Amino acid sequence: MDNHLHQTNLRDQALAVLKLRLVSGDLAPGQIYSASSLAAELGVSNSPVREAMLTLVNQGLMEAVRNRGFRVIPLSDKDRRNVYDLRILLEIPSMARLASMKEKVIPRKNEFSKIAAEIVEGAKSGDIVRYLDADRSFHLGLLGILDNEQLTTIVENLRDQTRQYGLQALARDCGLINSAEEHQPILDAIISGDQPRVIKLMTDHLSHLVGDWAG
Template sequence: MEQGRAWDGMGPYASAGTPPDARVPEQARGEHTHGERPAPRAVRRHSVRGQILDALRSALVDGELTPGEVYSAPALGARFGVSATPVREAMQQLAAEGAVEVVPNRGFRVSEPGPRELAELAEVRALIEIPVMLRLARTVAAADWYALRPLADATVAAAAAGDRAAYAESDRAFHRAVLGLSGNLRLVQVADDLHRRSQWPPAVGPPGRRAELLADAAEHTALLDALIARDLTLVRSLVREHFDGADV
């Protein structure tokens, strides 16, 4: 996490349609800061939990929630202008996804997956996705692959902007769309869960973020070209290479 950064207001949480860009304040960690801050806007009550969950996911992917640090639901709730309940519910969901760990009577600690855990996630994803993509490469019409080009382009745009949270969402959307052509909803759900678990916390620091994201995004475009050409050898190689760099 970059030193001195803090959440700068509640603008991203005022509308469910606005992508969150969470910044963790000192207050969220129970620290005292001097000076007054603008009063946060109230989150719409009908989608509080969903908005908080999206905001926390973005903060995790973007490295704004520090691995190993404990955050309390009441402190985060105060910052969001909501009660601790929706924050706690969102954190419980993140705990189920492996992003945080429950610390009794304190809050939630951001998980710190090691190289071995990330490598295992990449291996399992490869075992699931490579055979499916090879089968799809043999059977799916080129027009269906061309239809996914905007999703690949979206990953490139997010990478060019250095927006890790937007990249994480567009990356998973691309993979879901590719696997969705199999017609196997359960497979898509399992693969997406593994994909999400591999995305946080980020292993790449800010200096190398944009370059790493751009390289990862370029692999999506190359994969589509290989699928359109039905080049099975290249498809296998690209997917394996993509998963080898899955800690981006």
Template sequence: MKTSQSIHRIGPVASLRAEVEQALSSAIISGELEPGKVVSVPTLAAQFEVSATPVREAMLDLEKRGFVESVRNKGFRITHVGEDDLREIVQVRRWLEVPATRLAAEVFPAEDLPRFRSLADKIKQAATEGRFADYLAADSDFHLAIMRLTGNGRLVRLVAELRSQTRMVGLAELRDTVELEKSANEHHVLLDLLAAGKPDEAEELMHRHIGHILGWWAGRREDQAEIDASA
């Protein structure tokens, strides 16, 4: 079995189960563990260098989230996410995150800009080095921090849940590509717009940025993805 960059030895932590689940979900979301692949608990436990128990528990949690399905006497199969599912996720995320980004541009605190820059730098660095688990974690931290500027905790939780359902199965294939670099750089561009108090431009960029889920991350041209999304 080919080793995924997201699946590696895990040191002593408070919750092995949570750490294993996070690593596996990152590998699935990014496409390092591709849909249809069957993985076994013993093999994964050996790669993580942990006992089988936290891996099995993590896989059961991922099964509840719809990321995997059990295969009798073999392990777990990585599930597919259909086109309709992805379109629905993108649509709802746009309904929530795009207007929230407009509000964030209207209230963006200048004193927080260095903190946001640091998050954007982490995204860009992880993308450059092909560390997709770190990329996804930093990307989530960045976007949820923007949502928190609205002061609406329910919005933050809803967006976090939608992000946990999102698959970017073409991400791992975009290592060292212009598309990955451009997407990573968009976080800095978005910050420029937020800091400058430009809600229209920030709103438009967030709309386009979320659309990468149906475009680059799905291995498709962005223009065709937008046509399909509106169909």
């Protein structure tokens, strides 16, 4: 992902980049960051970055520190487990449901296979942001086929609350590649209409959230 922002809606782009950095652990818990320093990194003015950080404050992911900037709010083990439990409850049956409507997934097989390959490439290159961006497109894109905007929004918010601090270490020891390669089999199971296999693969995939990805 390009660190510099070029499109018109800079606030939304800045928000997307900051969320990826939060999830990857690039923005560390307890640390204070200034809008000006992050804006300089992204190559934009302070205003859109500050607006994005205020949005993260409203979402409970950061807090404002008077005259200093914004602090990343740590995610407790209990919070992480709660997010994991909710994602298990929502995502696994939703992905399994896609296996019963594979006729809607099959026309987009090449699209999602390409995204799955992008996830693997991000893992192999050690590009955490690229990995997470493609991973987000894969999972939310598939859920979007269910045409339930509320479901997709809730899962998206839960993903934003997840902090995968262990990803940097996994990228160094090839563990990230192994998890990246789980996406294509999930897609294949959906397309074959194999609901039990989708459930098993998704359960194993999400287990990383409270395992090696937790760092």
